[in-house]
Amino acid sequence: ETTPVAIIGAGPAGLLLSWALREAGIDSIVVENRSQDYVLARIRAGVLEQGSVEYLTRLGLGDRLKAEGMEHDGIYLQYGGQRHRINFNELIGRTVTVYGQQQVVKDLVAAHENAGSTIYYEAADVAVHDLESPTPSVTFVHAGEKHMVAADFVVGADGFHGICRASIPADEITLFDRSYPYAWLGILADVAPSTDELIYALHDDGFAMHSMRSPEVSRLYLQVDPSDDIARWSDERIWEALQTRLGVPGWTLTEGKITDKSITPMRSFVASTLAHGNLFLVGDAGHIVPPTGAKGLNSAISDVTQLAEALTAHYRQDDSLLGRYSETALARQWRVQQFSRWMTDMLHRSPGDRQADLFDYRSQVGQLDYVTHSPLAQRMLAEQYTGLQL
Ligand code: FAD
Ligand code: DHB
Numbered sequence: 122e123t124t125p126v127a128i129i130g131a132g133p134a135g136l137l138l139s140w141a142l143r144e145a146g147i148d149s150i151v152v153e154n155r156s157q158d159y160v161l162a163r164i165r166a167g168v169l170e171q172g173s174v175e176y177l178t179r180l181g182l183g184d185r186l187k188a189e190g191m192e193h194d195g196i197y198l199q200y201g202g203q204r205h206r207i208n209f210n211e212l213i214g215r216t217v218t219v220y221g222q223q224q225v226v227k228d229l230v231a232a233h234e235n236a237g238s239t240i241y242y243e244a245a246d247v248a249v250h251d252l253e254s255p256t257p258s259v260t261f262v263h264a265g266e267k268h269m270v271a272a273d274f275v276v277g278a279d280g281f282h283g284i285c286r287a288s289i290p291a292d293e294i295t296l297f298d299r300s301y302p303y304a305w306l307g308i309l310a311d312v313a314p315s316t317d318e319l320i321y322a323l324h325d326d327g328f329a330m331h332s333m334r335s336p337e338v339s340r341l342y343l344q345v346d347p348s349d350d351i352a353r354w355s356d357e358r359i360w361e362a363l364q365t366r367l368g369v370p371g372w373t374l375t376e377g378k379i380t381d382k383s384i385t386p387m388r389s390f391v392a393s394t395l396a397h398g399n400l401f402l403v404g405d406a407g408h409i410v411p412p413t414g415a416k417g418l419n420s421a422i423s424d425v426t427q428l429a430e431a432l433t434a435h436y437r438q439d440d441s442l443l444g445r446y447s448e449t450a451l452a453r454q455w456r457v458q459q460f461s462r463w464m465t466d467m468l469h470r471s472p473g474d475r476q477a478d479l480f481d482y483r484s485q486v487g488q489l490d491y492v493t494h495s496p497l498a499q500r501m502l503a504e505q506y507t508g509l510q511l
Pocket of ligand 2: 165166167168319332333340412413414415416
């Protein structure tokens with residue numbers, strides 16, 4: 122078995138790269154260790170940058186996105202019991218669209234199925250070989266049969282815990298990371314959103330956010346301790362905390378049936394290189410951001426945009442983009458890292474002694490006061506939140 126490009130991982134990054142290559146007339150295969158049902162059921166990110174929407178649309182994946190995605194002109198920043206609107210569209214003429222990662226993946230899976238793409242789900246013992254040679258390969262076991270796929274390129278779209286980044290020799294890669302003393306408890310609830318746009322709130326008790334998935338489904342998050350156990354959070358306790366942290370006078374948070382709840386740890390992470398021989402990394406395999414800036418999925422899409430273009434150029438006898446892929450993707454990623462960390466630090470309460478941390482809290486409020494009142498600071502937020510155009 123041979124293919125030009127062997128892609129490991131059928132998350133949004135892997136499925137989108139395979140689709141973008143197909144649109145450019147380049148064949149690929151995707152190897153995924155989970156089942157298709159599992160991949161489709163994973164609930165994660167919810168906000169698409171304008172550039173992500175444009176890219177998906179350009180690739181013919183925009184129909185349901187246009188019909189069901191909710192375009193938002195801005196967000197609300199809340200602190201000190203007051204809610205402030207930042208209108209990106211008014212500030213810089215750009216918007217974001219609320220459309221779940223789950224929906225993006227669903228559209229990709231359907232498109233691939235229609236096109237008859239080769240995607241091996243539930244592949245076991247996935248391994249990559251000879252990455253430094255002109256003939257790298259991938260081996261795996263699928264439906265009890267051993268496969269050996271020879272390729273020109275192997276792409277690691279296998280997420281943070283995947284095998285591809287780990288296959289780069291330790292002396293050729295440095296891992297930069299930062300952990301946070303908090304995590305997010307996220308819920309999905311069968312209730313109409315109580316807000317027209319996303320609310321990011323800093324409260325004395327900690328961060329809270331109100332997002333959504335559709336006119337009937339709300340998505341909400343609470344800052345919790347990273348060692349906290351979801352079993353300790355009854356539905357009542359979750360709603361009570363959300364009411365406290367999101368409440369402002371004259372506004373009501375409507376509660377509903379919680380259909381999913383989980384706690385996600387937070388980290389910042391960047392690999393020093395996204396390329397090794399004929400292996401390239403895209404998405405979470407190469408970098409992770411804390412979720413506050415809504416950049417995880419968008420970064421994966423940005424990597425794919427660049428790598429698809431570079432691989433397409435390669436098959437037209439131009440290797441210059443491929444040679445620069447790691448450098449250009451990481452240059453954008455470090456800017457995104459900075460933004461995500463900035464948003465995270467601005468909006469989360471440091472744990473521990475409340476009195477001792479009052480300086481931090483007051484200066485966070487000062488920063489939010491600045492951001493919500495300075496037109497320049499608002500433009501800076503708008504430019505980064507709606508997506509850097511690099
Ligand atoms: P993934 O979606 O992780 O896909 C990687 C794929 O590779 C998976 O399907 C995996 O099963 C597969 N794989 C792994 N190992 C192997 C192997 N050895 N062989 C074959 N296949 C393999 N971002 C936000 O912006 N907002 C959020 O609210 C948000 N919430 C999140 C919640 C959770 C629990 C997580 C984990 C992430 C969240 N993110 C969020 C981040 C965002 O979802 C990711 O940035 C995005 O999924 C990256 O896409 P990806 O395709 O690179 O990686
Ligand atoms: C969502 C997640 C985020 O991390 C964010 O910043 C905004 C929205 C969401 O899941 O809807």
